[in-house]
């Protein structure tokens with residue numbers, strides 16, 4: 466999994482930190498990892514320093530892999546850094562929502578390997594899921610390296626073309642946020658139902674993680690697991706009448722995902 470040469474991260478934010486956390490925990494050599502970020506969050510800078518990653522080093526050896534993880538809106542501002550470090554033999558791995566391979570290739574030497582990905586933050590604990598698609602210049606070895614890096618921190622899915630990536634972003638890229646919001650809302654509802662704040666937060670967190678783990682380990686489909694909680698005429702059924710009603714999860718998530726897909730397309734335009 467260790468790249469054959471230095472690994473450079475451009476944009477040391479939330480997603481890059483999640484990937485680095487996973488990689489460093491699994492044995493990527495921190496002395497071969499460099500990060501460039503003009504104003505990293507103090508906690509990120511401290512974590513990188515503690516891990517032995519060089520942040521904003523005066524001199525960076527030619528990287529074999531460049532992880533591009535700035536916000537899509539900052540791509541043009543990061544072009545100079547990108548062009549300074551992505552040499553002809555390097556592999557560029559982008560996590561940018563919306564930005565196509567063709568857009569990423571612009572300004573780079575002809576024939577540079579580019580792999581566009583859409584990871585998610587559970588990569589920090591080895592439970593991410595990442596979609597990848599490579600340009601024609603990426604060699605089998607470079608694709609295997611990208612696969613190994615992302616597989617080390619979770620599942621990987623290779624795409625044949627880029628057409629599905631906006632929809633995929635709205636599901637797996639953004640999806641952890643939907644689940645964390647569920648935990649937040651469940652805790653608030655618990656407080657409103659009379660539970661002390663700490664207990665409501667603890668119960669909500671343990672329930673979301675426990676249900677996630679059951680879904681992870683079980684062979685049963687989610688609807689079967691849901692039915693297994695729902696005693697006929699019982700308490701869960703009363704709640705699901707609301708959550709599965711006309712203003713429930715399904716239409717709400719459909720609208721949320723549609724908006725996310727549209728935003729991903731807009732960022733790529």
Ligand SMILES: NC(=O)C1=CN([C@@H]2O[C@H](COP(=O)(O)OP(=O)(O)OC[C@H]3O[C@@H](n4cnc5c(N)ncnc54)[C@H](OP(=O)(O)O)[C@@H]3O)[C@@H](O)[C@H]2O)C=CC1
Pocket residue numbers: 475476477478479480481501502503504505506534535536537539542543546560561562583584585586638639
């Ligand atoms: N967060 C997530 O769950 C996921 C994010 N992504 C993608 O990852 C990318 C980063 O997202 P996220 O980590 O959330 O965002 P963050 O804002 O946390 O990270 C981006 C970092 O890049 C820095 N930056 C800005 N300009 C430059 C530059 N010119 N050179 C180097 N660094 C720069 C930012 O600094 P500053 O804040 O000062 O601008 C920030 O620290 C996005 O493209 C997003 O689409 C993909 C999948 C999931």
Ligand SMILES: O=C(O)[C@@H]1CCC=N1
Pocket residue numbers: 562634638639
């Ligand atoms: O919110 C975003 O734009 C990024 C892309 C997927 C998750 N976070």
